[in-house]
Amino acid sequence: MFNKKFKLSSAKKQPAAEGEKSKENEEKTKSTISPLKSVFIKSVGNAVHNSSDLKVKSIHPNLTLIYIDNLVDGEVLKKHIIHDLLGNTSESPENVLSVLSIPNAKLSGEIDGAITGMMDGTVLIHVEGYSQIVLANIPTKESRALSTPENESQVIGSQVGFNESLTTNISLVRRYIKNPDLCNEEIKVGERSNTAVSMLYIKGIASEEMINMLRQRITDIKIDSLLDSSILEQLIDDNSLSIFPQMLLTERPDKLCSELLNGKLGVIVDGSTMAIVAPHSFLEFFQSQEDINLRWQIATFARLLRFSAVVLSIFLTPLYVAALTFHYEVIPQTLLVTLSESRSLVPFPPLFEALLLELIIELLREAGIRLPSKVGQTIGIVGGIVIGTAAVQAGITSNILIIIVALGALASFTTPSYMMGNVIRIIRFPLILLAGYWGFYGIMFGFCFIIIHLLRQTSLGSPYTAPFYPPRVKDWRDSIIRMPLPFTFKRPSNTRPEDEDKYEPGPVNPEKNEQKVE
Amino acid sequence: MKKYRSYILYLLLLISLVGCAEKKLLEKVGLTTLIGYDLGNEDNVKTTAVVRQVNTEFQSQVAIITSENETSQGTRTKINRRSSKKIMAGQLRGVLFGEELARKGVGHYVDTLLKHSEMSGSVLLAVVEGQSKSLLEFEYPDIDDIGDHIYKLLEQNIKGEQMISSTLHEVGHDYYSPGRDIAMPILKKDKELIEISGVALFKNGEMVGKLSAKDSFYVKLIRDNYNTGKLEMMIKGDELPSSLMKNPSDRIDLVFDPIKTKKELKLVNQATPEFDLQINVKARLMEIKPYIDVGKPKNVAKLEKAIGKSLSEELSRVIALSQEADSDVFGFGEYYRSTVRHSDLTQEKWHGLYKEMKVNVHVDFTLLRSGIME
Numbered sequence: 001m002f003n004k005k006f007k008l009s010s011a012k013k014q015p016a017a018e019g020e021k022s023k024e025n026e027e028k029t030k031s032t033i034s035p036l037k038s039v040f041i042k043s044v045g046n047a048v049h050n051s052s053d054l055k056v057k058s059i060h061p062n063l064t065l066i067y068i069d070n071l072v073d074g075e076v077l078k079k080h081i082i083h084d085l086l087g088n089t090s091e092s093p094e095n096v097l098s099v100l101s102i103p104n105a106k107l108s109g110e111i112d113g114a115i116t117g118m119m120d121g122t123v124l125i126h127v128e129g130y131s132q133i134v135l136a137n138i139p140t141k142e143s144r145a146l147s148t149p150e151n152e153s154q155v156i157g158s159q160v161g162f163n164e165s166l167t168t169n170i171s172l173v174r175r176y177i178k179n180p181d182l183c184n185e186e187i188k189v190g191e192r193s194n195t196a197v198s199m200l201y202i203k204g205i206a207s208e209e210m211i212n213m214l215r216q217r218i219t220d221i222k223i224d225s226l227l228d229s230s231i232l233e234q235l236i237d238d239n240s241l242s243i244f245p246q247m248l249l250t251e252r253p254d255k256l257c258s259e260l261l262n263g264k265l266g267v268i269v270d271g272s273t274m275a276i277v278a279p280h281s282f283l284e285f286f287q288s289q290e291d292i293n294l295r296w297q298i299a300t301f302a303r304l305l306r307f308s309a310v311v312l313s314i315f316l317t318p319l320y321v322a323a324l325t326f327h328y329e330v331i332p333q334t335l336l337v338t339l340s341e342s343r344s345l346v347p348f349p350p351l352f353e354a355l356l357l358e359l360i361i362e363l364l365r366e367a368g369i370r371l372p373s374k375v376g377q378t379i380g381i382v383g384g385i386v387i388g389t390a391a392v393q394a395g396i397t398s399n400i401l402i403i404i405v406a407l408g409a410l411a412s413f414t415t416p417s418y419m420m421g422n423v424i425r426i427i428r429f430p431l432i433l434l435a436g437y438w439g440f441y442g443i444m445f446g447f448c449f450i451i452i453h454l455l456r457q458t459s460l461g462s463p464y465t466a467p468f469y470p471p472r473v474k475d476w477r478d479s480i481i482r483m484p485l486p487f488t489f490k491r492p493s494n495t496r497p498e499d500e501d502k503y504e505p506g507p508v509n510p511e512k513n514e515q516k517v518e
Numbered sequence: 519m520k521k522y523r524s525y526i527l528y529l530l531l532l533i534s535l536v537g538c539a540e541k542k543l544l545e546k547v548g549l550t551t552l553i554g555y556d557l558g559n560e561d562n563v564k565t566t567a568v569v570r571q572v573n574t575e576f577q578s579q580v581a582i583i584t585s586e587n588e589t590s591q592g593t594r595t596k597i598n599r600r601s602s603k604k605i606m607a608g609q610l611r612g613v614l615f616g617e618e619l620a621r622k623g624v625g626h627y628v629d630t631l632l633k634h635s636e637m638s639g640s641v642l643l644a645v646v647e648g649q650s651k652s653l654l655e656f657e658y659p660d661i662d663d664i665g666d667h668i669y670k671l672l673e674q675n676i677k678g679e680q681m682i683s684s685t686l687h688e689v690g691h692d693y694y695s696p697g698r699d700i701a702m703p704i705l706k707k708d709k710e711l712i713e714i715s716g717v718a719l720f721k722n723g724e725m726v727g728k729l730s731a732k733d734s735f736y737v738k739l740i741r742d743n744y745n746t747g748k749l750e751m752m753i754k755g756d757e758l759p760s761s762l763m764k765n766p767s768d769r770i771d772l773v774f775d776p777i778k779t780k781k782e783l784k785l786v787n788q789a790t791p792e793f794d795l796q797i798n799v800k801a802r803l804m805e806i807k808p809y810i811d812v813g814k815p816k817n818v819a820k821l822e823k824a825i826g827k828s829l830s831e832e833l834s835r836v837i838a839l840s841q842e843a844d845s846d847v848f849g850f851g852e853y854y855r856s857t858v859r860h861s862d863l864t865q866e867k868w869h870g871l872y873k874e875m876k877v878n879v880h881v882d883f884t885l886l887r888s889g890i891m892e
Contacts, residue, residue, distance in 0.1 A: 324544045329608030329636060333666070336549070336609065340572040343545050350543070437536045 351436030551665030554650030625723030697851020
């Protein structure tokens with residue numbers, strides 16, 4: 001509700017602001033390119049506020065190159081542009097264009113676009129006496145080498161992760177899906193940062209409606225800058241106030257490709273190592289790309305383990321607090337003695353004890369991220385062993401709670417998506433508070449609240465709790481369990497794919513494979 | 519902002535409700551594991567509570583606190599005055615009744631226990647020969663925690679199908695449904711041990727008689743079905759042709775191990791009333807004395823017949839005994855009520871009929887195996 005209103009109000013404000021801007025733009029577009037060399041250099045200099053890395057180079061008296069020093073590839077500039085133009089005597093932009101051996105050089109008569117291009121590594125070639133210039137795009141190819149995905153590592157499967165370069169990332173995807181139907185729409189986001197955002201989808205699989213919706217959401221953004229895809233995800237998801245992420249952020253190209261082939265849409269932001277995948281249901285956040293690589297029995301086991309880990313992680317500590325504060329009846333008789341013995345030295349009520357320990361664990365986790373990697377491990381040992389055992393001996397917490405809290409923290413890290421893992425860990429705190437104040441009633445209240453909240457969410461317009469609500473029994477084959485491949489030939493209906501079948505459902509054990517080598 | 523006003527109201531409500539729930543912190547609760555009720559002076563009730571004491575340095579100990587008052591809940595407040603922790607009954611496992619009190623009636627106590635929301639339905643009930651106080655207060659050298667011990671003693675025997683089950687849930691059912699009476703195990707202090715000595719028979723919540731521990735097998739045979747039980751029985755020597763035995767004797771002792779039973783009850787005459795009770799027993803022979811060759815099918819058939827006959831006689835005897843005491847622990851009345859239309863059976867009406875009831879018992883015994891040898 002709030003979200004819609006928020007979007008509406010921001011939409012209302014925009015026309016007025018846009019009006020002013022469009023007027024300015026009109027004035028600027030009027031400023032055409034001056035045929036005079038000195039005037040042209042001055043106007044470009046003004047546009048970039050005479051930045052010190054703006055380079056002006058004259059080859060002939062009437063041929064001038066203007067570029068930003070650190071953005072263009074010096075090697076290409078020297079070998080191709082300068083070398084090609086030195087022997088050139090005829091003086092017209094068309095001629096210059098024909099001489100240049102740069103593939104994406106073009107003519108332009110408008111200064112604004114030229115300056116924006118210059119910020120992206122374009123060399124402006126001005127010919128004295130013409131109001132048209134040649135633009136040659138030769139950006140530097142500075143990028144980190146491809147490396148393994150740090151946050152989503154897996155044992156079986158490809159070991160390559162996205163890096164910060166948009167072109168590299170797209171080429172990675174294109175290498176997985178060699179298909180002309182793989183569409184790449186580039187949209188510029190950010191009035192100041194002018195960040196390139198690529199929207200990827202496979203035509204003929206992805207639903208047209210969803211493509212339009214996502215394109216609309218990205219183009220509607222009025223923001224000055226966009227530095228990472230995680231920011232874009234918060235800007236374009238269905239309910240940005242919810243604690244649950246509604247779009248997946250992944251750094252695995254194989255994950256993105258498998259989701260694209262499922263009929264989902266992907267978004268890659270220049271300068272970001274994470275791709276956005278949408279629509280993504282709640283359940284799918286707990287599925288790993290590795291599940292499809294492993295045999296189905298093992299994958300099913302891993303998934304069941306992961307789901308039970310989530311339940312454990314959310315409810316174990318609250319249950320401990322509730323049972324010890326209100327419902328001593330439910331504690332099994334055999335556990336009663338050990339439990340009360342370990343609690344008898346603790347001076348705090350269970351609620352405070354649990355919160356304290358949970359905070360210590362969170363503290364360790366947070367410190368582990370911030371600390372330099374060389375110290376990080378030491379801190380893990382200090383935190384785990386020293387604080388853990390000392391806390392019990394000092395009588396601050398009970399042994400059993402240490403086990404429960406550690407188990408809960410460990411379980412929350414089994415979630416393949418880091419964003420969702422965070423949610424699972426944080427959502428425990430309100431539940432612990434509820435358990436400490438109202439016991440099992442509080443936990444039930446919190447649980448119902450979470451369920452209702454989840455049921456209300458959508459991901460790119462499709463239900464967040466699918467395939468369980470609304471029940472889509474066919475999709476259960478690949479949900480908390482993973483059936484063997486011959487059974488999972490359908491694309492998830494959550495994506496409303498244009499083409500529903502991934503492949504022809506064949507017999508489970510084809511006879512043609514029975515040819516034996518003698 | 520108007521939209522959020524209701525949310526803020528809920529939030530305020532939630533915050534203001536903090537502390538309204540009654541806290542029962544584990545370490546501040548005195549956990550009663552067993553309660554014994556006895557008859558005190560002038561119709562008072564004497565309650566003996568076994569309270570578990572938690573101690574870090576030593577092993578956990580139990581405290582036994584006794585108090586006397588007009589009501590059972592009244593004794594609880596009195597016990598509270600002598601304890602450093604609040605006495606709570608949520609971990610209660612067993613309730614014992616002194617024999618004197620049981621003869622005066624346990625209905626009131628069953629009713630009170632059932633109304634207690636903390637109380638689990640699986641609390642076991644039993645009658646004590648003599649006073650429950652003296653049974654609980656005695657210092658047994660081999661028993662650390664008397665509350666735990668008595669519960670496990672009863673539970674083990676009930677699970678092993680050696681004794682009729684008497685959980686609070688079942689006893690409540692027996693007490694309230696017309697045509698059914700309560701049966702509970704009887705506990706007895708035997709020197710330095712506690713023993714299940716028999717089955718107490720009740721009529722309208724008052725104890726009216728007892729059966730021996732051995733007879734509890736037959737009570738259970740009619741009440742429930744067996745799955746794993748064990749039985750030791752004797753058949754008279756003249757039931758079998760002496761040619762079967764090498765050394766003919768006048769009694770044959772048998773032990774059966776996993777017993778499986780199926781029973782069928784039929785009302786053949788409404789007026790008397792008369793029942794046909796057909797019980798199919800399947801069992802494995804564990805031990806037989808003197809030696810009979812059970813490898814021969816002919817012998818087995820004869821043996822099965824003799825055992826079936828002997829079992830029917832025993833069952834008839836037990837039914838007659840409880841008829842004498844006027845206690846329908848088998849639930850014949852309940853069957854009568856459910857099969858006879860407009861019977862409007864009440865407890866009094868049924869007890870009028872019960873004395874005259876006739877049961878034709880027929881037991882079909884099948885010997886499954888006679889042991890496995892390697």
